[in-house]
Amino acid sequence: MNFTLRVWRQESAQAPGGFESYEVSGVEDDESFLEMIDALNDRLIVDGERPIAFDHDCREGICGACSMTIDGRPHGPGTGTTTCQVYMRQFEDGATITVEPFRATTFPVIRDLIVDRGALDRIQQAGGYTGVNAGPKPEPNANPISPEDAEEAIDAAICIQCGACVAACPNGAAMLFTGAKVTHLSRLPQGQPGRYTRVQDMVEQMDREGFGGCTNFGECEAACPKEISIRVIGQLNRDFMTGVLYHPRNPRGGMKPQ
Amino acid sequence: MAVGTETQVAQGTLRLDPRIPEGPIAEKWQLWKDEHELVGPRRRGDHVIAVVGTGLAGASAAATLAGMGYRVQSFCYQDSARRAHSIAAQGGINATKDYSNDGDSVHRLFVDTLKGGDFRSREANVWRLAELSTAIIDQAVAQGVPFNREYGGLLATRSFGGVLVERTFYCRGQTGQQLLLGAYGALSRQVRAGMVDVHSRHEMLDVVVCDGRARGVIARDLLSGEIEAFPADAVVLATGGYSNVYYLSTNAMGCNVTAIWRAHRRGAGFANPCYTQIHPTCLPQTSEHQSKLTLMSESLRNDGRVWVPREKGDSRAPGEIPKDERYYFLEEMYPRYGNLVPRDVAARASKHVCDQGHGVGATGRAVYLDFHDAIEKRGEREIESRYGNLFELYERITGDSPWHVPMQIYPAPHYAMGGLWVDYTLQTTIPGLFAVGEANFSDHGANRLGASAMMQCLADGYFVVPHTITDYLARLEDPHVDPSHPAFASVRGEVEARLGRLLAVPGSTPASHFHRELGKLMIDVCGISREGPKLERAIDQVREIRERFWSELKVGGHGASLNQSLEYAGRVADFLELAELMCRDALWRDESCGCHLREEHASEDGEPMRNDAEFANVAVWEHRGADETPALNLEPLTFHEMKPKQRSYV
Numbered sequence: 001m002n003f004t005l006r007v008w009r010q011e012s013a014q015a016p017g018g019f020e021s022y023e024v025s026g027v028e029d030d031e032s033f034l035e036m037i038d039a040l041n042d043r044l045i046v047d048g049e050r051p052i053a054f055d056h057d058c059r060e061g062i063c064g065a066c067s068m069t070i071d072g073r074p075h076g077p078g079t080g081t082t083t084c085q086v087y088m089r090q091f092e093d094g095a096t097i098t099v100e101p102f103r104a105t106t107f108p109v110i111r112d113l114i115v116d117r118g119a120l121d122r123i124q125q126a127g128g129y130t131g132v133n134a135g136p137k138p139e140p141n142a143n144p145i146s147p148e149d150a151e152e153a154i155d156a157a158i159c160i161q162c163g164a165c166v167a168a169c170p171n172g173a174a175m176l177f178t179g180a181k182v183t184h185l186s187r188l189p190q191g192q193p194g195r196y197t198r199v200q201d202m203v204e205q206m207d208r209e210g211f212g213g214c215t216n217f218g219e220c221e222a223a224c225p226k227e228i229s230i231r232v233i234g235q236l237n238r239d240f241m242t243g244v245l246y247h248p249r250n251p252r253g254g255m256k257p258q
Numbered sequence: 259m260a261v262g263t264e265t266q267v268a269q270g271t272l273r274l275d276p277r278i279p280e281g282p283i284a285e286k287w288q289l290w291k292d293e294h295e296l297v298g299p300r301r302r303g304d305h306v307i308a309v310v311g312t313g314l315a316g317a318s319a320a321a322t323l324a325g326m327g328y329r330v331q332s333f334c335y336q337d338s339a340r341r342a343h344s345i346a347a348q349g350g351i352n353a354t355k356d357y358s359n360d361g362d363s364v365h366r367l368f369v370d371t372l373k374g375g376d377f378r379s380r381e382a383n384v385w386r387l388a389e390l391s392t393a394i395i396d397q398a399v400a401q402g403v404p405f406n407r408e409y410g411g412l413l414a415t416r417s418f419g420g421v422l423v424e425r426t427f428y429c430r431g432q433t434g435q436q437l438l439l440g441a442y443g444a445l446s447r448q449v450r451a452g453m454v455d456v457h458s459r460h461e462m463l464d465v466v467v468c469d470g471r472a473r474g475v476i477a478r479d480l481l482s483g484e485i486e487a488f489p490a491d492a493v494v495l496a497t498g499g500y501s502n503v504y505y506l507s508t509n510a511m512g513c514n515v516t517a518i519w520r521a522h523r524r525g526a527g528f529a530n531p532c533y534t535q536i537h538p539t540c541l542p543q544t545s546e547h548q549s550k551l552t553l554m555s556e557s558l559r560n561d562g563r564v565w566v567p568r569e570k571g572d573s574r575a576p577g578e579i580p581k582d583e584r585y586y587f588l589e590e591m592y593p594r595y596g597n598l599v600p601r602d603v604a605a606r607a608s609k610h611v612c613d614q615g616h617g618v619g620a621t622g623r624a625v626y627l628d629f630h631d632a633i634e635k636r637g638e639r640e641i642e643s644r645y646g647n648l649f650e651l652y653e654r655i656t657g658d659s660p661w662h663v664p665m666q667i668y669p670a671p672h673y674a675m676g677g678l679w680v681d682y683t684l685q686t687t688i689p690g691l692f693a694v695g696e697a698n699f700s701d702h703g704a705n706r707l708g709a710s711a712m713m714q715c716l717a718d719g720y721f722v723v724p725h726t727i728t729d730y731l732a733r734l735e736d737p738h739v740d741p742s743h744p745a746f747a748s749v750r751g752e753v754e755a756r757l758g759r760l761l762a763v764p765g766s767t768p769a770s771h772f773h774r775e776l777g778k779l780m781i782d783v784c785g786i787s788r789e790g791p792k793l794e795r796a797i798d799q800v801r802e803i804r805e806r807f808w809s810e811l812k813v814g815g816h817g818a819s820l821n822q823s824l825e826y827a828g829r830v831a832d833f834l835e836l837a838e839l840m841c842r843d844a845l846w847r848d849e850s851c852g853c854h855l856r857e858e859h860a861s862e863d864g865e866p867m868r869n870d871a872e873f874a875n876v877a878v879w880e881h882r883g884a885d886e887t888p889a890l891n892l893e894p895l896t897f898h899e900m901k902p903k904q905r906s907y908v
Binding site (some may be wrong): 064141156 | 318321322325337338339340341342343345346393395396397398399403404405406407408410412413429430432435439442443444446447449450456459481510511544545547548549550552553591650651655720721766767768770771812813814815819820823
């Protein structure tokens with residue numbers, strides 16, 4: 001198979017970027033999209049050109065590193081898939097394919113197709129955990145969890161923090177991501193202590209990073225490689241409202257000195 | 259003990275004291291903990307500990323040390339600590355809870371692990387691992403890890419290869435992801451608390467040894483290209499395994515040997531480098547440009563039946579081959595364990611039937627893994643809940659649906675049992691340098707059982723190394739690193755010079771070319787089966803590829819900014835050195851054991867034949883300089899709890 005690739009090239013966050021076209025030929029249909037780029041990069045190295053920078057690692061759809069926008073869609077064609085699991089048989093022979101980085105103001109471009117998704121780590125650091133250190137713990141079966149709750153928890157916990165939800169959202173919201181972590185822990189008894197503080201801390205960090213708010217476009221759910229349901233945003237809003245109204249982070253209140 | 263059978267091997271000078279505590283095996287760890295030295299809570303904040311790698315072992319160690327009050331500097335090459343390759347572990351994690359009431363115990367897990375490893379691991383370490391297994395589950399559940407549950411709400415378990423009890427806990431087919439997110443959450447909490455600095459997109463390129471002790475690391479900021487020194491009172495390497503030496507493996511693209519290889523060159527003994535595991539259930543190679551092989555969880559062998567056409571070269575579609583013309587080779591060869599034999603046995607049997615001409619698929623290098631009977635017996639819903647995501651994964655990659663067509667699988671490099679030699683406290687032969695998880699050699703002997711890798715990583719990180727580092731720091735006369743020690747500048751200079759050399763090679767060939775060539779050689783000579791003469795030749799062949807690498811390579815760009823081609827070339831350069839050591843180790847080990855099958859030592863029906871009289875030991879290699887052959891040191895293995903016997907899964 002042969003393709004024309006239009007690839008976004010940008011030396012650094014400060015430098016201006018633009019599209020460059022590359023012809024690739026002799027691509028096998030079982031080749032993955034990233035394997036095609038690998039081969040192109042080897043050619044660029046030999047030709048003395050700068051290879052295309054892109055994030056990738058596990059190449060089995062679980063680490064969340066890969067992050068391209070292919071023909072306008074985060075992670076490219078198909079549903080429930082990451083860029084590393086896009087195969088060339090999904091494209092028509094001879095097609096022109098446009099490749100860009102994930103687009104969001106909160107994800108500044110580092111180079112070419114690599115963006116900085118550190119904001120998502122900072123949201124996690126704000127509260128995406130239970131407060132336990134290593135050491136003796138209670139017997140887990142003393143606290144049964146219904147399989148339904150466990151299933152709902154894992155349905156949310158499978159988020160791979162790739163950021164496709166943000167890149168797909170017209171508002172640049174990270175609410176599917178944040179909602180997934182909140183839902184995972186809210187469904188489990190272990191997540192109950194600190195449940196309402198956690199959600200307020202994470203939402204505060206989300207706002208501080210400059211992510212937008214959800215207005216129900218639903219693009220996040222469509223782009224999510226793990227097909228996380230937009231219901232997690234409902235859970236996020238519910239827990240946030242409950243938290244703000246009934247479990248304020250400073251329950252004793254008080255006024256700040258003027 | 260005689261060293262060297264076919265080739266002369268130099269005697270090493272390492273002092274290998276395993277430091278196994280006295281006392282009955284079941285009490286050793288408790289006795290050690292009762293007596294180790296402590297650092298008081300108010301003094302811990304004075305210590306800086308560098309933890310390299312943020313997988314299950316690294317993240318759990320970093321979070322636990324920080325939780326105790328130490329200052330932690332954590333490093334990963336990925337953009338986020340949560341992307342370490344532990345995240346891809348699928349199947350599960352063993353623990354001796356005996357929830358299924360099938361008679362499991364610490365002793366049984368100990369026996370299974372020791373036997374699975376073919377009596378090439380240290381008894382005391384294996385016992386401790388089995389003993390700590392239950393605490394890991396308790397810890398993970400408390401973190402909110404959503405393990406699969408039975409209808410009554412209790413934790414579910416399943417069985418795994420090499421084992422006759424159900425002791426494996428799992429989160430669908432994403433157990434590694436969920437356990438890692440638990441550890442990453444704990445790490446994130448310590449970042450928030452100001453106890454940990456995570457240096458993401460930083461690659462450790464060397465360890466700094468000051469006056470005989472590990473006192474920090476040199477890392478490259480992968481974005482700015484800056485080479486930075488990070489002084490520390492102790493260093494933990496949690497940098498995973500080196501299966502990418504085979505080019506095609508189930509490891510992530512970035513997995514590499516650099517951290518432990520550089521430590522080896524600074525004086526850390528490298529144990530059993532030839533012990534690598536070729537996992538039986540992976541997707542076969544389809545394209546020349548293929549960059550990795552995808553693992554299908556071993557848990558699939560719980561319900562899937564492995565077969566090939568009984569007639570060689572039978573090209574009918576699998577559905578058209580009647581049952582009596584199918585060769586269910588694992589069930590026939592190993593009736594007691596059937597499809598659940600250990601990984602090395604299954605991998606060898608698959609290779610064997612393909613070598614005989616029974617293989618299927620485009621290349622003839624694949625066998626079927628068939629779920630038809632399981633779907634009929636257990637129903638679609640049950641199979642969906644057990645393997646739904648694995649079936650999807652398979653269909654996404656191959657375009658075939660396992661609901662209708664049997665999967666095609668073939669063995670692929672997956673795990674390295676070999677690694678840095680460590681004593682009972684997980685300390686390498688460099689004082690102050692600890693190695694945890696897959697990066698060390700300790701617990702799996704010559705073959706790792708399924709669902710034991712995560713168990714070892716988390717046992718090391720949550721429960722072992724935090725105590726042993728405390729003991730190390732408490733005993734130091736000069737507990738604090740001197741950041742002005744000249745070693746920092748000199749090692750940094752060496753790192754910079756090496757990067758400069760890579761960039762300066764005036765060739766025209768990308769690093770991937772050499773890596774692919776090395777991989778083909780290694781899978782052929784140092785993969786599922788090995789032969790003395792081939793290994794001897796391979797040592798020269800590896801050297802020859804290495805020489806061409808250093809004269810024909812083209813990296814491009816410069817070192818003062820992001821340069822992925824430079825990162826990759828550095829890793830390939832280290833694989834080219836490691837590969838030679840692997841071949842030397844495989845050549846020296848003139849026996850078959852675990853995953854290491856020497857053709858010269860196989861019984862008539864292809865079963866490996868161990869040689870306990872000569873090789874019941876750990877082979878620890880010592881670096882003696884770039885142009886010198888490495889020297890060998892032996893740690894004898896003694897067995898008191900269980901006498902070694904020939905493994906049999908028939």
